[in-house]
Amino acid sequence: MESMLFSPLTIRGLTLRNRIVVSPMLTYSAINGYTNDTHLAHLAKFAVGGAGLVFVESTKIDPRGCSTPRDLGLWKDEFVPGMRRIVDLVKCYGAACAIQLGHSGRKARRSVPWEGRTPLKNFPGVDHGEQWDLIAPSPIPHAEAYEAPREMTHADIAEMVDAWSQGARRAEEAGFDVMEIHGAHGYLIHQFLSATANKRTDRYGGSLENRMRFAVEVVRGVRRYWPEQKPLFLRISATDEIDWTIEDSVALARTLGEHGVDVIDCSAGGMLDSGPVTNPVEYGYQVKYAKAVRHGSGVKSMAVGMIVHADQAEEILQAGEADLVALGREYLVNPNWALDAALKLGIPAPYAQLPPVFGHYLSRRQRAFKDVRNSTWQMGIRGDGK
């Protein structure tokens, strides 16, 4: 049986070398929103290791949308050259490069996770860190300890739609292959979608259609600047801890698919602080959402969440549960996961996943070992199959 994990996938004008995606992961390393060597080192190793698509972490389109003082930004043109360095490096190793653009809304302005994600008054020592309003669809705080956000006016809504659109323009200028709108994890777009966070009585609140309006406007705004031949992804919380359901997500995917979203990246939760990322979870705990969205809406989907093993990833694709698999924490364990998976699945010429210089020497090492041991033993898999 031919591997789907290692077969290319074409979406619009982009062909990915395989279906392995490195999920967006905040490094909390930016200074004043700018990229630096940490981002280069973090992301380049995944491209070297054979991933098909490498995501730059959640990058903010408005300084007020920063979760922490260490978030990356794309709210001004000065950020483009640093991003271009990342894109060039990732692409030179044969991976495609994606960026996730987000805004944290009422969940902005917090300390970094290992300092407790505590709500902050401002970001001292950061250029964009002066006191600012938290903005959200309604003046309802995320949780008790949080400040109540200011309800967004129609001018604020138009400004944020434009900020996402300008972010798309800058992402294109930096050379990204894929852009993802962050609509998940209790952040601004999810806040508009949620009947609990959004109590507006105008055309942006009330019915599902009204609560989806902000997301639709962001997608339409982004599509004006994001080229026709480039894929657009949207990350959603397919369900949350309060009232957003998988049926709502299917309806959202269908609507946004009509406006130019190509892939729905199916995460979950984030409306409460104890989301599924920190709760006990099983292997592939969110795959069912990718499957439901894919089958219910006809839009491509990406599965994410405790996808760890090569055969597990292969089975998700073979079963038609998703079009792409994204891995986060396992990539922190093993940046060469694609090579490891190719060895474990018995893909022909597994070392071709790596740049030729390394592939060449590792293939030779494998051949040498075969000669010595006269067995089918492969590097990366012990003779006893473990």
Ligand SMILES: Cc1cc2nc3c(=O)[nH]c(=O)nc-3n(C[C@H](O)[C@H](O)[C@H](O)COP(=O)(O)O)c2cc1C
């Ligand atoms: C260190 C870290 C940073 C993360 N940053 C982001 C982010 O920037 N945007 C996002 O949508 N999800 C983020 N996530 C969630 C991951 O993308 C992924 O959905 C989650 O970790 C589940 O997948 P996994 O089990 O393969 O890690 C982050 C997760 C981790 C561990």
